Amino acid sequence: MSEIIAAYSSLDGPTLPILHALQEEFGYVPEDAVPMIASALNLSRAEIHGAVTFYHDFRHEPAGKHVLKLCRAEACQSMNGPQIAGDFLAKLGIGWGETTPDGVLTVEGVYCLGLCACAPSALYDGEPIGRLTRERLDAVVQEARGA
Amino acid sequence: MTKIFVSRDAASLALGSSQVVQRMSEEAAARGLPLDLVFTGSRGLFWLEPLVEVETSGGRIAYGPLKSSDVADLFEAGFLTGAAHPLRLGRMEDEPYLARQTRLTFARCGIVDPLSIEDYRAHGGYAGLARAHSLVAQAVVDEVKLSGLRGRGGAGFPTGIKWDTVLHAAADRKYVVCNADEGDSGTFADRMLMEGDPFCLIEGMTIAGLAVGASKGFIYIRSEYPHAYRTVSKAIEFATKAGYLGPSVMGSGRAFTLEARLGAGAYICGEETSLLESLEGKRGMVRAKPPLPALKGLFGKPTVVNNVLSLATVPWILAHGGQTYADFGMGRSRGTLPIQLAGNVKRGGLIEIAFGATLREIVEEFGGGTVSGRPVRAVQVGGPLGAYFPASMMDLPLDYEALAAQKGLLGHGGIVVFDDSVDLARQARFAFEFCAAESCGKCTPCRVGAVRGVEVMDRIISGIEPEKNFEVLEDLCSLMTDASLCAMGGLTPVPVMSALTHFPEDFDKAPRVPVAAE
Incomplete structure (x- = not known):
């Protein structure tokens, strides 16, 4: 996960690209990713949690096949x-x-x-x-x- | 080698074009006939898809709608030379549906290979940017002002005036943002353009960048459009390689770079300030205006936010002149409007035509009535926040002001046709349900009003104290209209009240008498 986060961190406004990349890789956005993204982007966990839960696309558990x-x-x-x-x-x-x-x-x-x-x-x-x-x-x- | 043109537009794929192409390649290989397949966008005549066009000395000859099972028969008939066949349509330019249109923004869509810059240039591409390079920034903005172009996303704000504000805002950095979060049901023009002629959008954004002094642009594309996102991303890559984007656009010494970004399934992000928040990586919460994005937009910098179609029309305006564009249209609605005809209609598709055509011309003459064969009962114009109009109001012209006068809106130009099986009370309930699902939650009238609206509609539909509930409904609608922060809550009452006004019988309500005198 840290690799994915690092790959997008230098973009302007990297949160959504990171979340998309995580979901692409794992099929959902793992809960553990939230503090990692927050720390990488120097934002609060609440801000990242807020973004993950706002958008319909991001799943909190894996989807079916x-x-x-x-x-x-x-x-x-x-x-x-x-x-x-x-x-x-x-x-x-x-x-x-x-x-x-x-x-x-x-x-x-x-x-x-x-x-x-x-x-x-x-x-x-x-x-x-x-x-x-x-x-x-x-x-x-x-x-x-x-x- | 015979050139064959096939659309790879998402709607063509949805109708089976890739299966037809595969069958065609197999059949050609078996017969030892080499094919030169060119993938294009769609012409936008979706009842004829999957459609193939064969290059002949007499122009491109079209065949459609095709099924895989038609392919062998087409080869037998000699379609590679444009021979007769029951599915032969002739030249698409002669097809009345297309011949009656004025395609300016969509001039190349369905004709060119969307990822070939050479093809784009051969069809007039980059003439607008070349002209813009020869002008000072203010002259470019003035040309757009002269054209009368208004924001095609729905709000209809004059594009040139927006650009002027950004041009004259002093800042160390400015941005151009393309709103490609085309979420309105019944609309697909942005998608078609991005899949069929992405360089046109890129050129439009580059011109915008030059005009206002921005060196960076973003295209925010909704995630429901994976094909458009891939095509636009590729096109940006190609344009950068070819020197049309980058540190020195066309060798001018002026920088402009582009990035495509994916949305994440939030309708509200089509609202410009919510889109900016989302681009910044935050929840897509609407910002209070002022400050206008033109002064304080993305990352707090002056930002041009325009719809795909507005930006994609700019190259034409620069190449042909603002006045030429303004010569089309009616009243204060100048130029052409790409109308999207959809829903229960025989001939759905893209109709780019000068402002002022009536609903009847579009739905009956272009559309040919319903696909179900039942009478047209209602049309919703302008997406989920647009009004439902009855068949008796079909003489309304499509123009910003004419629709506003009837308590409707043009929105992004989508028209959804319903037959007589529609229940407008259910549609009114859905308008609230949709608002409840998609509200950003920042302001109370929208966040709570939508939920209350669903409850009120449920009571009305169940026949519980209808008179009292009609009163609550009207009160709720006027509150949402007056007190919501943005158009989401502010316009949700439009479909609701239009359904109630024009179709009271669906609410078991007696029509209002007397009907207001004309």
Whole structure:
């Protein structure tokens, strides 16, 4: 962790780049990192804790093996997104931000992926999916479990 | 070797363009036909994606929308020479959707290879910067003032006046910050431009730097746009290598460097002061204004904060003249507006057109009505803080002032279409829910008001003491409007009150009578 922190410390306003790099490496921002970042940047632990907890992106525990981000904003609502997402979560037996019991898939809600002309949309491990259907989501789960 | 152009825009990928490309490469290899694949941004006609264009003597001939299973058939038909096929669309320039537009900011998007500086230059790139180099700083600012360009992020503040303030602020260091935190649902123009023509944004920021005396710029890109972030980061690297960024821009002896930064999933960071806090590494809490960022911005220094589209329009203005740009548009809304048509609509996409087109032209003529085939019931204009308008108000022109007069806003130019299955009481509830989730929490009207709003809407939807709750709702909305620190809390009442005003039946409320006389 100290290597990652050191690599970004000389940037102007390095906090977010450091947090992103940590999450990229570990899948979440480990609690132990907070005092280390604070000391490296000569800031208080409260300031770093404040930044980590402000942003939706930073996880406090590891996600599942795969991450599916489903858009919950208006353009996707206009194309039946809430019903499709609701049924999907019910089928998996999890809520927003939760991981399937087998640890394979985390489903997170996001507000807009900028794919509004092909709604509803999603991002699966960083790959965009448009015109999302129930069948397509089932295929994603199968792929996640098979991979 | 036949040149084939395919979009690598995130929306094209979302519709399966990479599968089509892979199939095409395999098929070409099997037939021993060498292909020269060029990856571009998107033209923004998303119902035709995945789309490929083949270079022929008669121009680029397009085929789409394609599925992997169409590929073998296309080769059989001889599409590499532009031959006939049921999916042949002809030249995109002749497609009415595109032919009716005035593409200035998006002139190159979908045409050029976004990471080729040579391609960018061949299509008029860096002509604006060259002109800016020949002018004194004040003359560059005056050119932008003359163009009438207003901030495309949503606030509509005159860009030239902002630049003028920064130019005349005395400081040892100044910054140019690009707001690429395009969080409004129904908008994707910033994303398209960053993925399809990133050098245009870089050139615009470089001109801004020269004009105001800033030597460093940041592009703050939301994390929901990983593709845009990668493309912009690469483009910055290439521009630096080519001498368009660095200690001596184009050999002028003047320095300008750029850094792309990733947001972290906070809608509020699209608010300029919150964005600056976030860039500094803090919680994205809104700052009280004044002081204006133009005087005390990033790290306390004078800072130009502009939206992607505002900055990306500057090269065109410098290259063609401010007056030429101002000749487009209506009233105090000059130039062109990149409209983003989305949601339940047949032909969604990017429509860059002079200010003043009506909602009907956009939704019906360009959009072709709903994709579900049901009647259009509501359109939300301007993102999650924009108004819901009924089908009966579709003759409204898209212009900052005309929308404001109807208690709406143009915002970042996004239009989301809903069919008659929409429940506007639910949409009003969502507006509060969204505000509660995304409020930075600094001011009470927004932080607490949003939560109370959800509760009030829940009581209204459940039919609990509706008359009393309508009173509470209106009171809450006027308080949030008047007392919130920024537009997040201040404009959340816009979708709520427009839904209540134009769709009272969804709230089980009798329409207000008499309707105000015209």
